Structure formats: structure tokens, C-alpha cells
Amino acid sequence: VDSSAGEDYCRICFDAEADKIYLVSAPEVDYIDARSVVKIREYDRKTLAAKDYTVPNNTGVDLQSFISENRGTPLNGTVYGGSLYMVQDQAEQIYRFPLADPTDVQAVTMHGDDMAYLSDAHDGRLYCYYRTRAVVLNTGKNELFSCEAAGYDNTTSGFSTTAPVLGEPLTPLRRYYGDSRIRTERVLRANYLATINDLPKSVEKTADKTMKVIYTLRRGG
Numbered sequence: 001v002d003s004s005a006g007e008d009y010c011r012i013c014f015d016a017e018a019d020k021i022y023l024v025s026a027p028e029v030d031y032i033d034a035r036s037v038v039k040i041r042e043y044d045r046k047t048l049a050a051k052d053y054t055v056p057n058n059t060g061v062d063l064q065s066f067i068s069e070n071r072g073t074p075l076n077g078t079v080y081g082g083s084l085y086m087v088q089d090q091a092e093q094i095y096r097f098p099l100a101d102p103t104d105v106q107a108v109t110m111h112g113d114d115m116a117y118l119s120d121a122h123d124g125r126l127y128c129y130y131r132t133r134a135v136v137l138n139t140g141k142n143e144l145f146s147c148e149a150a151g152y153d154n155t156t157s158g159f160s161t162t163a164p165v166l167g168e169p170l171t172p173l174r175r176y177y178g179d180s181r182i183r184t185e186r187v188l189r190a191n192y193l194a195t196i197n198d199l200p201k202s203v204e205k206t207a208d209k210t211m212k213v214i215y216t217l218r219r220g221g
């Protein structure tokens with residue numbers, strides 16, 4: 001439904017790894033309260049079989065009702081890995097509803113970060129790329145981790161590279177004024193040892209393997 005206020009209440013999602021298409025429909029209301037439900041129709045692209053799900057809001061809070069592919073790709077109303085992801089209304093808390101049992105709602109551990117938009121989804125992880133930083137939602141751990149982003153940005157351009165932080169809380173942003181506007185910068189911590197791609201556990205050197213570490217030393221300024 002495309003209302004007169006310009007908000008949308010349905011969307012189509014495609015989980016490429018599961019090869020399934022989802023039509024997600026939310027009630028045309030300002031927010032989804034405890035009396036409301038989200039309806040989902042699942043299409044298996046290989047077998048053409050369809051299956052319907054009804055997801056009640058049993059989180060104890062109001063959820064955002066706006067779901068659409070418009071204005072980027074909001075996370076709210078996304079179906080991936082057999083779960084629906086919804087965001088709390090007027091807040092940043094994410095909730096996960098497994099379609100196998102929609103009543104088994106799970107709050108994502110946020111670590112003080114947020115994930116308003118969805119940029120990529122693969123290998124059990126949802127990614128959101130901001131201008132100078134990024135976050136990754138590990139669906140296996142049901143946790144949101146910050147990513148380190150090298151460089152800064154005060155325009156619409158993006159960052160260079162990111163490396164998800166394994167089990168670490170959000171790294172603070174450094175804000176400073178310049179060119180009559182606020183710039184936001186995120187830098188690698190001096191004592192930071194990254195694990196790439198949000199590995200399930202840190203790589204440990206044992207007697208059965210060797211490890212080569214290359215350091216680049218620069219004079220601080």
C-alpha cells in the first residue's frame with residue numbers, strides 16, 4: 001500500500017542463498033503495536049511452492065510500520081535466513097522473528113550501535129555501509145558488530161575498506177569541525193588486531209602451525 005503520506009507498507013525480498021522470494025505486508029498504521037501482525041508470503045523459486053506466515057508483535061514494544069525498498073534499502077521488514085527483521089518504533093533496537101516459530105522473537109544485541117539500512121547480505125551476515133563506517137549483524141550470534149573504516153568523509157562519497165571487529169563494542173567516532181560543517185572520522189585503534197569477516201573465533205597460533213606477521217611502523221604526528 002502506498003499511502004497519501006508517501007509511506008509504504010509492503011515490500012519484496014529475495015534471499016539469493018535460499019532461492020526464495022518473500023512478499024512482506026505490514027498494517028497501514030503509524031506503528032505496529034501488540035495487536036498487529038506482519039504477514040509474509042514465501043515463494044520457493046525452484047518448486048514454485050508458496051507458504052504463508054503470520055508474525056505477531058510480541059516484543060512488548062511498538063515496531064516501525066514503514067517497510068519498503070525506497071530511500072535506499074531499510075532493514076525494517078527484511079527477510080533473510082528464514083527470519084524477519086523488524087526495528088522498534090522511535091528507537092534503534094532490532095528484533096528477529098524466526099519464521100519457523102514467529103513467537104520466538106529475539107532481540108539483537110546492539111552494542112550501542114544501529115543499523116537503519118541494509119547494504120548487503122551473505123553468509124549469515126547482514127551488512128550496512130555508512131559514509132565512514134559500517135556495521136555487520138551476525139545472524140548466528142544475533143549480535144551487531146561495528147566495522148572499522150579507514151579514512152573520513154564530509155561529502156556523499158564512501159570509505160575505503162572495513163574490517164569487522166570480533167566481539168568488540170562500538171569504536172567511538174571522532175567528530176571535529178572543518179569547512180563550516182561537522183566531519184566524522186573513525187580510525188583504527190593503535191593496539192587493534194583485526195579478524196577479517198567476523199570470524200567465529202580469533203585465530204590462535206599453536207604448535208601445529210606457523211604465523212607470519214608483518215608490521216608497518218610510522219612515526220606519530
